[in-house]
Amino acid sequence: MGHTPLLMAGSPGWTEPATAGHTAAGDAWGRGSGQSTAYALAFTRTPGFQTPSEFLENPSQSSRLTAPFRKHVRPKKQHEIRRLGELVKKLSDLTGCTQVVDVGSGQGHLSRFMSLGLGLMVKSIEGDQRLVERAQRLDQELLQALQKEEKRNPQVVHTGPRHRPHHVVRWVDPMALCEELLLPVENSPQSEARLLLTGLHACGDLSVALLRHFSCCPEVAALASVGCCYMKLSDPGGYPLSQWVAGLPGRELPYRLREGACHALEEYAERLQKAGPGLRTHCYRAALETVIRRARPELRRPGVQGIPRVHELKIEEYVQRGLQRVGLDPNLPLNLAALRAHQAQENRVVAFFSLALLLAPLVETLILLDRLLYLQEQGFHAELLPIFSPELSPRNLVLVATKRPLGETFSVLETEDS
Incomplete structure (x- = not known):
């Protein structure tokens, strides 16, 4: 667990709190014994790389995305889809996955970038029919924009495959397996898909559903999940998941604490x-x-x-x-x-x-630690990585899991492509 941030005292893999690498905001909150303890026990939210100034030239346009992928997408989401999309691409290549399933895909911004920008075969699952219809319209608009751009710049050759996302309207029950989630996309050359599940700020129990599908389904080889809306977790059912956290005295997290963990500390x-x-x-x-x-x-x-x-x-x-x-x-x-x-x-x-709010990162740490240990207790390989700038995206920790060891290769997922 070389790249997993600090764990809570007494948990498996506990190490003494580090004293270096705090952000300026963290230092401001870290003065005093109680503040220092809360800060030291929480997972670090600072990415392990220097994030490029992608919004330096224009605060509303990421310099790391081309214009067609920025349209209709706010700066925060531009940063998120690029960072998570690139991580999913690397993880897919490392694990040999043939299909990515984006659960709770909303308007499809992440799915579009992964499929039409990174060449991945993507199935998007969303329960709201209106959001799916809008996603399909945006898919078509993006395809037309990419085609026009290639005509204007014929010297820019698109080298990879270009798959349109396959959208499905389906509610995913957190307590039951979803067969649609496990099926290969229509017209897929693979009769049996090897799946990578992802969710960008999948709300409440939806993030838990991703973990359960990864754990129970042999078709699912990898997971990259960024959670959100902890106050919507079912109890019991959504928290706790791991035996270790379930055995902790005082592990209960009332609504107010879980809701507070969704606020932006920085x-x-x-x-x-x-x-x-x-x-x-x-x-x-x-x-x-x-x-x-x-x-x-x-x-x-x-x-x-x-x-x-x-x-x-x-x-x-x-x-x-x-x-x-x-x-x-x-x-x-x-x-x-x-x-x-x-x-x-x-x-x-x-x-x-x-x-x-001082306790917010500590509460989030307990929830995410519970998910990490839930996977590790079953013998899976899992890490928590801060991949978004916390100033842009406060829920910035992605839970990455595989069914075969990646070892030090996990560190590749954190790196920022040049």
């Missing part, structure tokens, strides 16, 4: 250093929660869509917009004195949120 540390008015959001959201619970006590954990330019709003204006976003009457009578009293505690709310 980005928030920068916001704290700037101490801008945007920090007011936490206080406003807390005040909104008190109003929601008074109006509808049974409405727990309501998702409130982002409200733009919060720092320019009065607290009562924010509350009214928030009520509307959760389906409540925005004209409910408000206790303005109580809202003002909440607003006066803004600094205390920020301090509380900061302390809670």
